[in-house]
Amino acid sequence: MMQSIAMPSRIVFGHHSKATGELWSNMSDICELLKIEAPSNLDKDLRQFQHRRFKAGQTLHLPNDALDNLFLVNCGFLKSSMTDDNGNELVLNFPMKGELIGVDSVHLRRHQSATITLSDCDIILIPYAAILELTEEYVQLGQALLHIMSRELARERYILGPQRTLSAEAKIGRFLCMMGERYAQLGYSSRRFNLRMSRNEIANYLGLAIETVSRVLCVFHRLGVITVHQREVVIIDAEFLRGLIKLSTSRNKPMTDTGKKNLKNDRLISDLSLVHVADRHTGTTMSGVSHM
Amino acid sequence: MMQSIAMPSRIVFGHHSKATGELWSNMSDICELLKIEAPSNLDKDLRQFQHRRFKAGQTLHLPNDALDNLFLVNCGFLKSSMTDDNGNELVLNFPMKGELIGVDSVHLRRHQSATITLSDCDIILIPYAAILELTEEYVQLGQALLHIMSRELARERYILGPQRTLSAEAKIGRFLCMMGERYAQLGYSSRRFNLRMSRNEIANYLGLAIETVSRVLCVFHRLGVITVHQREVVIIDAEFLRGLIKLSTSRNKPMTDTGKKNLKNDRLISDLSLVHVADRHTGTTMSGVSHM
DNA sequence: CGTTACTTTGAATATAGTCAAGCAGTGTGG
DNA sequence: CCACACTGCTTGACTATATTCAAAGTAACG
Numbered sequence: 172m173m174q175s176i177a178m179p180s181r182i183v184f185g186h187h188s189k190a191t192g193e194l195w196s197n198m199s200d201i202c203e204l205l206k207i208e209a210p211s212n213l214d215k216d217l218r219q220f221q222h223r224r225f226k227a228g229q230t231l232h233l234p235n236d237a238l239d240n241l242f243l244v245n246c247g248f249l250k251s252s253m254t255d256d257n258g259n260e261l262v263l264n265f266p267m268k269g270e271l272i273g274v275d276s277v278h279l280r281r282h283q284s285a286t287i288t289l290s291d292c293d294i295i296l297i298p299y300a301a302i303l304e305l306t307e308e309y310v311q312l313g314q315a316l317l318h319i320m321s322r323e324l325a326r327e328r329y330i331l332g333p334q335r336t337l338s339a340e341a342k343i344g345r346f347l348c349m350m351g352e353r354y355a356q357l358g359y360s361s362r363r364f365n366l367r368m369s370r371n372e373i374a375n376y377l378g379l380a381i382e383t384v385s386r387v388l389c390v391f392h393r394l395g396v397i398t399v400h401q402r403e404v405v406i407i408d409a410e411f412l413r414g415l416i417k418l419s420t421s422r423n424k425p426m427t428d429t430g431k432k433n434l435k436n437d438r439l440i441s442d443l444s445l446v447h448v449a450d451r452h453t454g455t456t457m458s459g460v461s462h463m
Numbered sequence: 464m465m466q467s468i469a470m471p472s473r474i475v476f477g478h479h480s481k482a483t484g485e486l487w488s489n490m491s492d493i494c495e496l497l498k499i500e501a502p503s504n505l506d507k508d509l510r511q512f513q514h515r516r517f518k519a520g521q522t523l524h525l526p527n528d529a530l531d532n533l534f535l536v537n538c539g540f541l542k543s544s545m546t547d548d549n550g551n552e553l554v555l556n557f558p559m560k561g562e563l564i565g566v567d568s569v570h571l572r573r574h575q576s577a578t579i580t581l582s583d584c585d586i587i588l589i590p591y592a593a594i595l596e597l598t599e600e601y602v603q604l605g606q607a608l609l610h611i612m613s614r615e616l617a618r619e620r621y622i623l624g625p626q627r628t629l630s631a632e633a634k635i636g637r638f639l640c641m642m643g644e645r646y647a648q649l650g651y652s653s654r655r656f657n658l659r660m661s662r663n664e665i666a667n668y669l670g671l672a673i674e675t676v677s678r679v680l681c682v683f684h685r686l687g688v689i690t691v692h693q694r695e696v697v698i699i700d701a702e703f704l705r706g707l708i709k710l711s712t713s714r715n716k717p718m719t720d721t722g723k724k725n726l727k728n729d730r731l732i733s734d735l736s737l738v739h740v741a742d743r744h745t746g747t748t749m750s751g752v753s754h755m
Numbered sequence: 756c757g758t759t760a761c762t763t764t765g766a767a768t769a770t771a772g773t774c775a776a777g778c779a780g781t782g783t784g785g
Numbered sequence: 786c787c788a789c790a791c792t793g794c795t796t797g798a799c800t801a802t803a804t805t806c807a808a809a810g811t812a813a814c815g
Contacts, residue, residue, distance in 0.1 A: 255625055275617045276613065278614045283621050310598065314595065314605070317612065320616060321566060321612065327616065327624070328619055329575050329576070332555060333553050371794095382796085386771095389796085416547075661761065662762065663762095675804075678763080693811095
């Protein structure tokens with residue numbers, strides 16, 4: 172069952188298996204997974220936290236569920252989303268290994284979103300009550316938690332926020348790079364990976380129409396900067412993808428030398444649009460990249 | 464100097480003035496300002512935190528500054544922003560009284576954004592070192608900090624995130640309502656207030672062009688749902704503003720009865736667009752609301 | 756009173772969305 | 786093994802919404 176995720180077993184936590192066959196993790200495992208420094212006196216701690224396995228498509232929690240546990244992803248790929256006033260799904264993020272799910276809801280003691288698994292997953296359940304105990308016992312742990320939340324907040328604010336200004340091409344380009352980086356952090360290739368989510372979910376996450384996502388991915392493919400087959404992606408020119416921007420209006424840039432950098436981007440975007448419209452006729456003008 | 468902000472002095476913290484004329488606050492003041500419960504043994508705490516006054520247009524911190532202090536807004540209106548790769552300003556939020564500035568940067572110990580004052584401000588400086596001390600001494604305080612950050616994170620994720628799907632009208636409508644609510648929390652009117660920021664800053668914050676902001680505000684005015692003169696706003700029909708949505712595509716809504724609710728919004732948006740295009744000729748079709 | 760910064764307005768354009776149709780991969784059952 | 790349906794993805798043509806460019810109007814400021 173878990174094989175389909177092809178996770179090197181070496182870096183899966185929770186080897187303290189018991190007679191039942193269930194996995195359990197102690198605090199040291201958890202700190203390592205969260206990439207925080209474990210307090211020195213923590214290895215004496217006897218607490219064990221239960222793992223739980225989910226098949227693809229199962230639900231970890233729904234909006235309004237009591238926040239009994241935080242969920243720490245040990246392995247697998249998930250999707251957190253909410254439903255707006257009109258019943259539209261809004262994808263919030265795609266948690267992966269090491270992500271702590273639920274920290275955005277501790278102030279209400281109630282989940283505000285739903286999280287479902289996109290692949291088979293191994294999840295560590297951390298009771299909220301245990302968090303409170305632990306932060307009392309180990310001051311450093313509380314501070315580490317602050318770091319984790321600060322990291323999350325910074326991600327939302329400094330990475331995701333600026334997306335609102337970007338063109339569809341730039342959003343998707345950066346999305347691909349971001350996924351690559353996340354895989355890289357897990358020890359996989361940042362260049363070649365499998366998007367676990369559907370076009371629909373990508374579109375929803377980026378605030379685009381599904382057709383736009385499809386089109387832009389095809390354009391990227393034709394330009395030779397990526398390869399896509401289904402959800403298999405190979406990033407060929409990450410620089411290109413990362414460099415895409417919304418054509419910046421002269422008025423929104425207070426100062427700065429926008430000379431060469433924007434010149435470059437102007438051309439690229441034009442090319443994209445050009446291909447976008449006239450691809451069948453001309454192919455592209457890119458230097459000898461093979462176009463399918 | 465501070466008069467221009469017209470803040471009822473009763474709710475300004477920091478009455479422990481000293482011979483120097485500077486204001487200082489203790490931990491109880493700070494907890495109250497942050498709306499967190501003060502640990503019971505905290506009133507014995509002798510720590511005093513210095514206030515600092517800023518004139519409009521001054522800088523609290525710049526990106527890459529060391530995170531020596533967190534800034535707690537006691538009074539005034541500010542703007543946090545960053546500059547993207549192309550030199551474009553990106554407004555992140557508009558801190559007001561009670562907001563703790565810098566929590567998104569504790570993990571790096573370095574600010575990632577700039578914060579400048581939009582009005583005269585009174586800011587309490589809380590040394591980061593003191594935060595660490597305090598969380599060690601008062602466990603509850605650390606947990607309260609977690610709540611604060613969770614609240615912030617939820618705001619970014621559940622309030623700001625979904626903005627990406629909204630039409631310009633909806634973004635601006637909700638922005639106005641949000642500002643109203645924030646003023647209400649400070650004891651002001653939620654209906655009548657002064658936007659402290661320029662159209663440019665609003666546009667930037669919402670990811671729109673400045674002209675779009677201007678136009679939509681005018682349309683709202685003509686529709687009779689608000690009044691705008693410069694930065695003075697009166698909200699007349701908050702329901703209308705809050706109800707604006709992006710016309711939802713049939714494909715993005717998985718399920719749900721979208722009958723009357725969307726019908727209503729379809730009509731409203733059409734009206735807006737209609738006015739948007741043909742306002743001079745027809746006025747509007749709204750029930751007898753006075754137009755300017 | 757003239758200069759500057761901010762805002763409004765109009766007309767043209769571009770980008771992304773919408774609608775509609777077809778295609779491809781997957782799985783099921785005959 | 787192939788027809789069938791199912792789901793997800795792609796493509797095209799058209800449309801709508803927001804941006805861009807240009808210009809003029811207004812408030813603010815020395």
